[in-house]
Amino acid sequence: RVNISLDTLRPERFRALTRVGDLQNTLNGIEAALNAGFERIKLNAVILKNRNHDEVIDLVDFAISHGIDISFIEEMPLGVIHDHDRAEVFYSSDDIFSDLNQRYKLIPTTESTGGPSRYYRLIGHSTRIGFISPHSHNFCEQCNRVRLTAEGRLLLCLGQENSIDLRRSVRANPLDDAPLRKAILDSMHHKPRGHDFDLNEQPVIFRHMNTTGG
């Protein structure tokens, strides 16, 4: 399974939203993932009002034409940014749902990937459409996710700083993974109940998503 960020299908927007990106590289990557035979490929699209909200149907059309899934995500206030006001550009999952309903009939499912997406199906297509709605439909009570950074830090919540250093455990016990297992299990006692995101306040998490990893 592989998740790929794709917020727009327009090259100039892609560069503006990612600051450095080249849309064609991402499209090539999607083709490469399809050719490599991944069973479930999912696009993740963060939708912002007046930035890319007019592309939600185009993005679903793209997902359908490639036989892959797509999740729409409400922007999370991670890290300090200066190029937009997060409250002003907020575009809720309900807004997206209503836009998509003009073209498609979305059928709710009970499917889950163990993550926070609420999934819908489309008649006659294999594509699933997910909604990740940290602001409008808080999902923290169902969360079973932790994330491992490239430096070996296990982050216990995207919206809090709680973490443990697994690299130290691995380096101290290179031939024995029992301490690592214990560290992971013990860390679950420190997993926060949820985030404290508030779009009208300055972010309390200074870690940008790209330092966390997908």
Ligand code: SF4
């Ligand atoms: S508990 Fe943390 S990681 Fe889980 S869904 Fe909420 S904010 Fe995200």
